[in-house]
Structure formats: structure tokens, C-alpha cells
Amino acid sequence: GAGVSQSPRYKVAKRGQDVALRCDPISGHVSLFWYQQALGQGPEFLTYFQNEAQLDKSGLPSDRFFAERPEGSVSTLKIQRTQQEDSAVYLCASSPPPGQARYSNQPQHFGDGTRLSIL
Amino acid sequence: AQSVTQPDIHITVSEGASLELRCNYSYGATPYLFWYVQSPGQGLQLLLKYFSGDTLVQGIKGFEAEFKRSQSSFNLRKPSVHWSDAAEYFCAVGGSGNTGKLIFGQGTTLQVKP
Numbered sequence: 001g002a003g004v005s006q007s008p009r010y011k012v013a014k015r016g017q018d019v020a021l022r023c024d025p026i027s028g029h030v031s032l033f034w035y036q037q038a039l040g041q042g043p044e045f046l047t048y049f050q051n052e053a054q055l056d057k058s059g060l061p062s063d064r065f066f067a068e069r070p071e072g073s074v075s076t077l078k079i080q081r082t083q084q085e086d087s088a089v090y091l092c093a094s095s096p097p098p099g100q101a102r103y104s105n106q107p108q109h110f111g112d113g114t115r116l117s118i119l
Numbered sequence: 120a121q122s123v124t125q126p127d128i129h130i131t132v133s134e135g136a137s138l139e140l141r142c143n144y145s146y147g148a149t150p151y152l153f154w155y156v157q158s159p160g161q162g163l164q165l166l167l168k169y170f171s172g173d174t175l176v177q178g179i180k181g182f183e184a185e186f187k188r189s190q191s192s193f194n195l196r197k198p199s200v201h202w203s204d205a206a207e208y209f210c211a212v213g214g215s216g217n218t219g220k221l222i223f224g225q226g227t228t229l230q231v232k233p
Binding site (some may be wrong): 033041043048061091107108112118 | 155161165209219223226
């Protein structure tokens with residue numbers, strides 16, 4: 001597609017429910033990132049994929065957070081047993097192959113995010 | 120530890136006035152630096168980036184930024200602000216080749232007075 005697509009745009013869940021957030025990166029982008037943006041804060045890194053390999057998951061706040069990208073394209077961020085502190089905007093970004101990223105006008109392309117509210 | 124500090128949480132300027140948003144970073148190696156803008160309910164749009172070379176970088180929408188290694192700063196400037204520039208601005212630092220994660224500052228909210 002023309003850009004990074006995230007769905008749903010808004011998600012409301014009750015505390016304790018599981019949620020799944022989807023990211024469709026730009027076709028051909030091998031790198032995919034997830035960020036969490038709390039209200040009034042800058043985005044914080046969660047995890048990074050290169051193709052289907054999850055190379056960095058150091059930012060995942062707990063074992064309730066799980067991300068996958070089984071075929072190296074679409075990615076899903078899953079949060080189990082949600083808690084109120086999980087309420088945030090979850091941003092997905094993709095970028096071209098490493099050799100091209102440096103010369104790209106926009107190294108990381110961001111989606112519009114999923115706003116998650118936990119009641 | 121790698122970090123980015125944006126000292127000004129909120130800035131208000133009059134339309135047509137000049138603008139400077141401050142950014143200081145802490146990074147062990149040569150940093151790759153970025154400025155992003157975010158409008159309400161939207162994702163992040165890249166304004167400009169610095170990888171190497173000329174320390175004065177031109178971006179979109181009339182923005183520019185200057186990398187000063189001695190001050191660990193990458194301040195964003197615009198000579199004349201337009202009402203449509205009102206948004207949230209984020210400075211970020213990334214690793215070599217930008218294949219790694221970005222570390223963002225807290226952001227600066229820009230309000231433009233008519």
C-alpha cells in the first residue's frame with residue numbers, strides 16, 4: 001500500500017481482556033518497529049523485526065506483551081490480561097532494507113497508530 | 120545511556136514570528152538525528168534528518184536544524200511560523216544506518232497565536 005496501515009484505529013477493552021493490534025507495513029520494507037506512546041509522552045520503543053525475525057524485544061514492558069511477524073510482512077502486537085497502564089497509542093513503523101534506509105527521504109514510515117483504552 | 124531531552128514542553132509563538140525548538144541528546148557514538156511532527160490523531164511525519172556532512176540540515180515545510188556536536192544539540196528552527204505549524208514536535212536519535220530503534224524526546228507542543 002501507499003503507507004503503513006494500522007488497525008483498528010481505536011480499541012476499547014475491559015481490564016483483563018486480551019487485545020490484538022495489526023500493522024501492515026509498506027510493501028518491500030523488511031524492518032518493522034512497534035512503539036508505545038503514552039499520553040503527553042514521546043514514543044517508546046517496544047520491539048523490532050527484520051523480516052520474520054524478532055531481533056530486539058528489549059522494550060516490551062512485560063511478558064503480557066507479545067509480537068509476531070510470521071511471514072515477514074504483517075505484524076501483530078498482542079497484549080494479554082490488559083491493565084489500565086497499557087492505555088496508550090501503539091505506533092508501527094517500517095523501513096526499507098538497511099542498505100537503502102540511509103538514503104531514503106523517510107527512513108522510518110509511521111502508521112497513524114492504534115489508540116488503546118483499557119477501562 | 121542514550122537519551123533525548125526537549126527542555127520546552129510547551130511553546131507559544133505568534134504567527135509570522137521565528138521559532139526555535141531545543142533538543143539535546145546523549146549518545147555514545149555518532150548520532151543519527153531526526154525531527155518529527157505529529158498532528159492530533161496522526162502518526163509521525165519526518166521533518167528532517169541528520170546523518171553526516173553539512174551540520175545545517177534543511178527539511179520540509181521550511182524547517183531547518185543545526186547539529187552542534189560540542190553542545191550535543193540539534194535545535195529545530197523556522198524563520199516564520201504559520202498557524203498550520205501548531206502540532207507536537209519530537210526530536211529523536213537513532214543508531215548507525217537507522218536500522219535500529221529510535222529514542223524520542225518527550226516532545227514540545229507548539230501553539231501559534233493569530
